[in-house]
Amino acid sequence: MSKQAHLIFNPVSGQGDAEADLAFIRSSLEAVLDLTICKTSPDCDANVLAAQSVEQGVDFVIVSGGDGTVNAAAEALVDTSIPLAVIPRGTANAIASAIGIPTNLEEACHVVLNGKVHKIDTASCNDSPMVLLTGIGLEAAVVERASRDIKDRWGVLAYATAGIQQLREMESFEATIETDEKVLTVQACAITIANMAPPTSILAQGPAEVSAEDGLLDVTIVAPEGVGGALAASYELFRSALNDEAAQRDGIGFFRSKRVKVETEPPQKVALDGEMFGETPVTVTCRPQSLSLVLPQQEAPPASEDLTGLADLKVEPSD
Numbered sequence: 001m002s003k004q005a006h007l008i009f010n011p012v013s014g015q016g017d018a019e020a021d022l023a024f025i026r027s028s029l030e031a032v033l034d035l036t037i038c039k040t041s042p043d044c045d046a047n048v049l050a051a052q053s054v055e056q057g058v059d060f061v062i063v064s065g066g067d068g069t070v071n072a073a074a075e076a077l078v079d080t081s082i083p084l085a086v087i088p089r090g091t092a093n094a095i096a097s098a099i100g101i102p103t104n105l106e107e108a109c110h111v112v113l114n115g116k117v118h119k120i121d122t123a124s125c126n127d128s129p130m131v132l133l134t135g136i137g138l139e140a141a142v143v144e145r146a147s148r149d150i151k152d153r154w155g156v157l158a159y160a161t162a163g164i165q166q167l168r169e170m171e172s173f174e175a176t177i178e179t180d181e182k183v184l185t186v187q188a189c190a191i192t193i194a195n196m197a198p199p200t201s202i203l204a205q206g207p208a209e210v211s212a213e214d215g216l217l218d219v220t221i222v223a224p225e226g227v228g229g230a231l232a233a234s235y236e237l238f239r240s241a242l243n244d245e246a247a248q249r250d251g252i253g254f255f256r257s258k259r260v261k262v263e264t265e266p267p268q269k270v271a272l273d274g275e276m277f278g279e280t281p282v283t284v285t286c287r288p289q290s291l292s293l294v295l296p297q298q299e300a301p302p303a304s305e306d307l308t309g310l311a312d313l314k315v316e317p318s319d
Contacts, residue, residue: 066090221318
């Protein structure tokens with residue numbers, strides 16, 4: 001019998017032809033899967049649709065949209081045995097990039113049908129789900145500037161444009177950072193708390209390797225002097241990500257912890273997985289191995305070699 005799968009499809013994600021994308025996805029998957037299409041709408045988001053999928057006991061859930069859509073669906077699938085597969089169609093597709101999912105529709109559909117199911121960490125930010133990261137200060141301001149209209153027009157360049165504009169208005173703030181082990185007080189322009197992050201999320205790249213399998217959050221603190229210092233720090237963080245080397249520059253700090261609480265003066269805007277999320281204070285807590293995710297076979301780490309693909313869908317936690 002065909003595996004029962006729900007495709008949660010966001011028709012307003014990205015810049016392409018949504019109907020053509022949907023037709024291609026259906027033609028690629030329906031010969032193998034018992035596929036039900038569930039479109040998001042202003043009255044019914046991906047979280048609601050994924051929760052309905054859980055109630056109906058489907059074999060797995062496929063999400064096609066941007067980072068916000070994936071995050072919303074993941075919220076309903078955390079701590080369940082139902083795997084999540086991703087077909088990215090957003091502007092940045094940061095979640096897909098971080099886990100090695102190709103943005104090409106044909107290749108992404110191939111991963112859905114042939115990938116491996118693997119357990120990864122997620123986190124909660126003020127009790128809301130977090131798959132990627134929480135950005136405080138500069139990153140949140142950039143996300144806010146990259147409006148839907150700008151993203152539709154410029155795509156991923158919308159974030160670069162917003163970042164350049166925001167650097168000109170950059171202001172530092174005082175932050176108290178509390179973990180289970182210590183309390184720090186720092187002056188910063190950006191604090192990023194990451195579960196995982198692609199190289200393009202440069203403000204999260206202090207430790208270089210941001211892993212979603214270690215049961216820890218990666219915290220990067222950026223405290224440069226002036227716009228020139230901010231540009232130099234950004235370059236160092238980008239170099240760090242590309243070379244898998246921890247950042248080595250004054251004004252950049254990083255550490256790992258299971259739980260992080262951040263209070264700021266004055267209050268700072270917060271972005272959660274690429275969406276605006278209010279203001280500080282925030283408390284972020286890691287949730288180890290809480291989400292079953294379909295990864296490309298060649299990207300799956302050794303611990304998942306004994307896991308089955310979607311043909312069997314028997315998920316076991318990694319060591």
